[in-house]
Amino acid sequence: MTAALIGRAHPAAALRTELDRAVASHGGLVLVTGEAGIGKTTLVTGLAEDARRRGAWVLAGTCWDSDSAPGYWPWVQVVRALRRALPEEEWARLDTATLSALLGESPGSDGFRLHDAVTTALAAAAHDRPVVVVLDDLHWADAASLRLLEFAARHTWFERLLLVGAYRDVEAEAPGHPLRELVLPLVAKATTVTLTGLAPSEVAELMSRTAGTEPDPALAAEVHLRTGGNPFFVEQTARLWHSGSPVSAVAPGVRDALRRRLSLLPAPVTRLLTDAAVLGREFHRRILAVLAGVPVPEVDQLLARAAAARLVTALGEGRFAFAHDLVREARYAELEPAEVRRRHAAVVHALDAAPDLAPLVFAADRARHAYLAGAEVEPARAVELLVAAARDASARLANDESVGHYRRALERATEPRRRVVLALDLGTVLTRCGDGEEAWRVFEEAVALVRELDDDSLLARAALTLSRTAPTGARLAWTSDLLVAAHERLAGKPAEPLSLDRVTLELAARAAVLARDGEDDQELSFTLWARHDLIWGPGTARERERLTDELAVLARRTGDRENEFFASSLKWVALLEQGDPRYLEQYRSFQGLTAGSGLPFAEFAALLDRSIVSALRGRFAEAHADLDRVEATYGRELGYMVDQVRWSHLLLQGRFDDLAACTARLAAGDHPHPDLLAALTAVRQGDATRTVMGPFSREFAPMWLRYQAQAAALTGDREACSRLLTELTPHSGEWLVALYGCEISGPVDLWAGLLEAALGHQDAAISRLTAAAASADRLRLRPWAAEVRARLAAVLSERNAPGDADRAAALTAVVRAEASELGMPHLAAPPAAPAAVPANEFRRTDEVWTLRFAGREIRVPDAKGLRDLHILLGSPGTEIPAVRLLAPEADTAPTLGGDPVLDETAKSAYRHRLDHLDTRIDEAAALGKDSLAADLDREREALLAELRRAAGLGGRTRRLGDEAERARKAVTARIRDTLRKLADSHPELAKHLNTTVTTGSSCRYAPGADIRWRL
Template sequence: MTAALIGREHPASVLRAELARATASHGGLVLVTGEAGIGKTTLVTGLADEARERGALVLAGTCWESGSAPGYWPWVQVVRALRRAAEPHEWAAADSATLSALLGESPEPGDAFRLHDAVTSALITLSHDRPVVVVLDDLHWADPASLRLLDFAARHTWFERLLLIGTYRDVEVEAPGHPLHQLVLPLVAKATTVTLTGLDPAQVAELMGRTAGTDPGAELAADVHRRTGGNPFFVEQTARLWRSGSPVSAVAPGVADALQRRLSLLPAQVADLLSDAAVLGREFSLHLLAAVAGAPVPQVDHLLGQAIATRLVVALGEGRFAFAHDLVRESRYAGLGIEGAARRHAAVADSDLVGPAERARHAYLAGALVEPARTVELLLAATRDASARLAIEESIGHLRRALERAPTVRTRAVVELELGTVLWRVDDKDEAWEHFEGAVTAVRELDDAELLARAGLTLARVDPGGARHELVSGLLLEAHRRLCAGTPAEQLSLDRVTLELTARAAMLARDDEDDHALAFSLWARHDAIWGPGSGAERERLTDELAAIARRTGDRENEYFASSLKWVALLEQGDPRYLEQFRSFQALTENSGLRGAELAAKIDRSIICALHGRFADSDAALQQALDAHLGLSEREFGFMGDQLRWSALLLQGRFAELADLPARMSDAGHSHPGLLRALAAAHAGDAAATRELLAEATAEAPYSREFTPLWLRCQAQAAAVLADRPAAERLLAELAPYSGEWLVSLYGCDLSGPVDLWTGLLAATLGDHDLAVDLFTAAARSADRLRARPWSIEARSHLATAYQNLGDTTRAAELFDTVTAEATSLGMHHIPARVRSARTEPLPLNEFRRTDSVWCLRYSGHETRVPDSKGLRDLHSLLGRPGTDVPAVRLLSPEADFAPTFTGTPVLDDTAKAAYRHRLTELDAAIDHATTLGNDTRAATLDTERAALLTELRTSSGLAGRTRRLGDESERARKAVTARIRDAIRKLADLHPTLADHLHATITTGSSCSYHPPTPTPWRL
């Protein structure tokens, strides 16, 4: 029976069981129910065929929809079939007169009981010889008398081999008020009821394939299931239209008639309510529907109950409902007309009960009934919401609609900038530039300086240093001229122009109380200042951005401000970063915003790696990649591989990360050479570092988000290559950021504490005492931040510094400790580095001070001498072999200047003012570092402060006159030359060999230098 049926295995098995029971011993009543087209007749027809195969007599009657049918019409058909099938003696034994009356062949019987008994007796008589199956189809059209006869027969044939089967549309008959409602209830009470429902999507696909002869595919089948509710008749009709070339959205005439008949049975109030609901979409909420209908919630709930009873609507729970078929919704929506639908869409757009995307959609569909400016505002809010859910295509759709409805040239320019930015993010750069150029044209037409600044800042953010650099710089310079007073833009760097412009744009946005413009300006400034030393300002910016986001309901920006705040705190070496990170994780949990939840997984991966939980980091990254599935690869780009590369580098798994830079380059990474050079330097491979550093240098200039990574790369390369000039330059560049961390790519790469890299540079210059201080500070900073891998990195170098100072006991203890810790974390390169350091021969020569005594060893002979300025000068020169050191620097080593001109003021008034401004900044920074307990950072800043004060004092002569550089250089030349010569002269008696070496290799004058004929290593 079920071979030709789809999705009806269970109902068919129930009918088959009832047939088996009737064939063997006794029968009963079975009612097959369901909506029109659901497959009741097909199912029962299949059972009838199987009954005949088993030798049963099948008698059938079908009710007639027309009210003109005679009474007992389905039974008339049954009795006619009975007479044809009965043997003469069986017919004679029956109450033939009464049966003939039923057939219209004799006068009417005197009462209904006699008729019911006659029909029932005849059926019983037939069942003595063989099982009998009576099928009454479409009982929803039956007359009351026919139902009463069915009830009588069911009551009196329970122990006979007689199976009674009826089919009807329960959603119609069982609805209160239907004329047959009270007659059906007694039948249902004594019957086995089989209720047919719609097919599932897979069964719809199978039925469509069987009907159309072509597999529709899962997506199309799901669409048809959604539209038809899985009703087999609707599915077949749709499949036939689809096979003929029509879209599945077309409605077959038979389906339309069935829907119209069904809807016509609804009370007017229910039908009107469904029309209101049709505007809301396939699913809708009770309270929103009540708001649109303008009716009390209890009344709407009651009317929905009637729609549920007719199976036109289903309850989803928690006050949400859905149309059973999209076809029902579409038919109600079509009946509203354009004006009626627009009026209802406008009502939804004014409601706070729907999300941003729905409000924007309804505002757009409401047409002129919603002000264009309001529609654009809602569409932009929906864009931000979609972006937070990583629904990029949806964002683009909202922006295209906003562009279509933009009421002014200014609005159009803003929307085109937004649309161009999103298109740029998904690598659709050609169309993006079309919109950017459209925005610039509109801006110039308006002659709006603030909008000009926004256009320039937007283009600078999306394409820094790109092919249209001239256009971008022109916009920024013009905007700066018009908005910023002070130094002319042409005399400033483009970076400075951008910074001043972001500050001015933010101020104007605050004056105008324009939160959206303010948020844009602050984000532009956040990105423009990225780099070492900007953490404190970025912390303040993220606080304000989060406040703006909460004020405007911009959840996406609230989450990202929260994320970037922990990055800013970590960059400052502030342990509060961990509390902020946890706050961000809690904020995004169950947010429903895919972008925020993806960012939380990425951040968790970064923090786990920072803490040395590399397996957890891998798992979190995999979760992020899994969450990324379905997104545009262009949108996610190389970030997954960048995170993996950073974690692998921290573990020293160089072979595994070797292929990642090339793969990242294919995904849009602009600096694969930087990654290769840094990996080589971290591995300590001097030959590869020298070669790859050239490649990385060729990739310069680096954008701000990559600058910290580039600084780290240069520092490690200088150490590996023993490049003293580079080490000096980088030490001076990085020293002001002592106590901070190098953070790149908005937190996606954490490159450790600055003190680690300055310590490495100090060790390269032979200043191992300073290296010890810096490595110790780096380890303490890493410990405060719970960054175990970086603590191990710092202490491994600290052990080497102790060894270079001759403190082998402390070095050995530290080597053992870091080796054990590194092994437990899986940092493979640390044990190898320790083995190499332990076997590396120590320098045979020493020029090192302890307190006020110098230990000098050369050519196997050692002596100790008291401290003097000349020895300090020699120490400086030995640490910079082959380098000319100005005498003024040796005279005042704490001063941070190296004059190259003579006869000019040492410091002019502008320089003095700058020094005083820097002193004010240093005072604030020292207070901040002291508050954090970062004594090393405070001491470094205090040293700089003392040097500046010394410089200010030495730049003035008698009565405050400005001292001239020529005077200072000459004084330094004489003083330093005398000091050095005196120190060498005194060494001649204590260590003649060393004195001879220094006399031959040291030159003095305006610049002094140490030039040994062959490389001479020193422990300094």
């Protein structure tokens, strides 16, 4: 390390030791801390020079003012340097998609996908030679960058990688600093080198080197006393002293020194630097020229003078930065508050007047100027820029940043309607961030304001927004009441009660009409997306295609890139669902639209769609490779979706061993219906004994329909075959598509053909299967074409009409060749014999149960006791708590014990809300707002119902132990009631269950012999 460092021998030695370790074996994390100007940058610069001389790659990044910098900015610089350093072939071996997205738009996400990609890239580079990463000014870092630094330090301990960070500890570690809780864990893991002031003799040496004149000891001691030995302050003082000024000029602080230094420059330079200070630490010469009202050539001349004075440095491509942030702070501090607001407003107005300059400024930076301009910028314009920044952050998957922009927009907004929409958007992003409690507080405030405004369209928007956040419990009841109230306001009170789905669908349609009438593109986009998602299911693809077309137009008109991508992706899904070959052209259009976007979510969507289409076309190796990349980069943030798509690939390919492991992962995770996946896997293997209870939500309904058709055809259940055939026939020519395109469940005619065959309608079956094969061919979906032809060959062999045997043999040969080429060996093998269906049956179809035992079969209407028995028969020998039987749809049963269902804090919150509602109801009634009073009263009744459910006799708090006892009594009573009724209609079954089923706090079915059931 350079010997020119004054008074830094011990810190330099400590860094050299860490560098030695990194060069020889493994690295670590070093933090260099101290106050502004103490010499941190000089010290780490010396370390970087030493590392380069020893053959290490040095990658550097400098943080920027966090109010305006995009997320991960220091890491963007590091990855840029890494890309320049690495040979092209080595770069290509990395996760270039993720790294290129980082470079293209500087994503601000703090998610695993970017952490892992950057860390892996650094570790890969360290295999060839040591790598030193220097991150300066971490006190200005965004939170996501610090999390990435901690992630990299944790996961590269044994790599030849040294991570070095420098920051102002007096700022970043101070109580109340927003980054303090992220910095302190880094300190615990790091080797920390804290720089303090120079000694008096060292101050004298630095002054001598700076001024070229050796000060006398008394003068050096005075400067040390005044500056505390801060090298930057010493240098500034020494320069002033050398120009003839007394050292006392430093006494008020470094700002006085900077002011004096700047006064030596021409006035146009200092004025220009003041304008630059408003722009931020970094700025573009063209933006500065517009703000200052000076031609660009003149700005170049003035910046050259400032660079010569070492106040600014050129970054290239027209961008400059202050040499030290204290220079910018000093110029910025010279401005009065009113002047600060005026200048920030001038930036906004200048950019509005010159749209061609907008790409030179980050959306977050424009929003910062608008916010700091205060009343100098119209509130509506400030909100518009803040919302644009929030959406830009969302498109970069930087949800934390998006939340901040929405908060500031809500703070600045004055128009009540706009405040409602902002609050709903803020709540939605908070939900996406996992902060459900705060999200619902924001939602409640928005709904309260909606009710005050008495606005029908806003009430619809609020109700639809809340319905899409998957509310549960009291929130579900509250949301349901809100949906009903909004529907009644827009459509009138229905003659008879409607299902909640019907209410929601009609509400979306009415809200769309209002948005069209009001020519409100943003509102129309919201309502059309709501309708798109609400109508999902067979027979709706044509309408969804039209919706995606209109949504794409709206997105382009409003500059909403995110929704443009979504519309393009879901259009190819709608076309494929209709059996329209144009889906492939639309898919390619979507890929082209996302290429080079630089937005992480767009890159993810394009990669996931490519994996799905590759699998559908038989390119399984490519499909799994793309899916591996999605999982490595984004998997943890997408929940079960990656494994769901992988499961679909494996099922189509017939990799049943791998399917078992995949289904187990999904069951252990957050997948809502792993039982449906397990049943679909089993029935595809010819096993119809593993059943599942439906129905399912609309996005899973096509998979449920597919399962029912396969199971009914396999078992030969004529009643089920006829019912399902009636349901499928209107959708002939279509394909079953679930989960918004993440699961393609084959052509409708395939499953209808299997049902026809099971019913003995072989001619009809052959006709339908032939149509299904033709559809698969038109769509170029080779795996499905092979699947259909294998089924068609089996039906032809069974019919055995003249020519059928030859046609079946020819089809079988084609299928085997395709199966071999595509890697689908299960199609080449002879079909497995269906698993024996148990003679005993305990199965529900819609609201009717089929019960068969000891040769007798009956059908009985649905009852809770039958559902309890169904669960017990499905787990013979297993103790099942009565509380789970009481609420089988719950994710987990309550823990037994004496804890109250509602604690005192919760009850207090309920009482507070009830008091507030009582006051609001009285106010509404006094003002004659009867509809508002009615809405508030419905919410009050819902809260009271929740309290009643949590209370025992006399209003005493109900405890979880009480819940267990209630469950024991309820379940025992309804099972016994069911067995009493069965004694008349099926005495053999009733006798068997009476002797094998025990009830109590836990219930159990324990048959003495090996009795199997079709459930």
